[in-house]
Amino acid sequence: MPELAEVAFYAKAWHPAQGQTILRVHTGPKPRFFRHTPAAAFAPALTGRSFLDTRTHGKKLLFAFQNNLWLTGHLGMTGELLLAPPDHLPTAHDHLVLYTAHHALIFRDSRMFGAVLLDESPGPPPAWQALPPEILSPQFTAAHAAAALQRHPRSPLKAFLLDQTYFPGIGNWMADEVLFQLRLHPATLAASVNPSALRQALRTICQKSLQTIAVNWSDPPKNWLMTHRWKAGGLCPRCHTPLLRDTLRGRTACWCPTCQPQSPP
DNA sequence: CATCATGTTATAAT
DNA sequence: CATTATAACATGAT
Numbered sequence: 001m002p003e004l005a006e007v008a009f010y011a012k013a014w015h016p017a018q019g020q021t022i023l024r025v026h027t028g029p030k031p032r033f034f035r036h037t038p039a040a041a042f043a044p045a046l047t048g049r050s051f052l053d054t055r056t057h058g059k060k061l062l063f064a065f066q067n068n069l070w071l072t073g074h075l076g077m078t079g080e081l082l083l084a085p086p087d088h089l090p091t092a093h094d095h096l097v098l099y100t101a102h103h104a105l106i107f108r109d110s111r112m113f114g115a116v117l118l119d120e121s122p123g124p125p126p127a128w129q130a131l132p133p134e135i136l137s138p139q140f141t142a143a144h145a146a147a148a149l150q151r152h153p154r155s156p157l158k159a160f161l162l163d164q165t166y167f168p169g170i171g172n173w174m175a176d177e178v179l180f181q182l183r184l185h186p187a188t189l190a191a192s193v194n195p196s197a198l199r200q201a202l203r204t205i206c207q208k209s210l211q212t213i214a215v216n217w218s219d220p221p222k223n224w225l226m227t228h229r230w231k232a233g234g235l236c237p238r239c240h241t242p243l244l245r246d247t248l249r250g251r252t253a254c255w256c257p258t259c260q261p262q263s264p265p
Numbered sequence: 266c267a268t269c270a271t272g273t274t275a276t277a278a279t
Numbered sequence: 280c281a282t283t284a285t286a287a288c289a290t291g292a293t
């Protein structure tokens with residue numbers, strides 16, 4: 001489910017518990033979810049520390065706790081963060097639940113493509129500091145986009161946009177949205193893409209998504225592909241042509257054959 | 266029962 | 280070696 005804006009939405013879920021002390025920790029029985037940090041490490045590390053704040057980078061989450069403890073999280077395909085009353089009983093997919101005096105902070109994920117891990121360091125963990133520039137950061141320049149495109153010249157743009165090394169936070173629907181707004185077919189080769197136009201489309205889509213979905217899960221503008229791409233028989237919001245779907249690099253791409261024609265060979 | 270899903274990564278192929 | 284393609288992961292919805 002979660003891409004940039006959905007992750008930003010979930011990141012606020014635990015906010016009411018900011019400043020509160022973790023009194024008790026529940027970890028579920030699935031080893032898969034604790035493949036980075038063993039489940040047994042969470043209760044000793046977190047109990048007694050206060051929850052300070054949350055930040056995001058693309059699809060990644062970082063929670064700061066008192067005394068240099070950091071919890072990194074990824075929501076995978078089905079992860080979600082929830083807040084519940086302090087008597088919450090963990091369900092089968094509540095892999096990590098932190099209890100304060102007033103709340104239960106829940107990390108839920110049915111498919112377990114997501115994960116959590118712990119770090120202890122004076123500042124954010126080294127892996128966090130080494131992350132690439134975010135799309136809305138000043139470092140994400142047209143030159144940066146151009147360099148990225150040149151490194152993967154024969155990659156279909158749709159597949160390339162999913163590379164978190166270059167486009168942190170972009171997922172399947174946002175990549176389709178970028179292609180739609182640029183009027184480019186998903187199979188367009190990266191080398192042929194205008195870096196400035198790509199950067200501008202990425203920034204616009206990230207900004208607007210953060211103003212809508214991330215705030216209250218409201219829909220982005222109706223003239224976006226996003227609100228049409230999942231329904232059967234969906235029509236292009238610009239020209240009302242029936243949308244096409246096909247699998248590209250193992251993911252479903254959705255596009256308008258009129259607005260986004262296949263470029264000539 | 267078969268297919269599909271808003272993600273990532275190890276491994277294979279070029 | 281660098282880039283691109285595929286399969287696998289685990290579960291629920293349709």
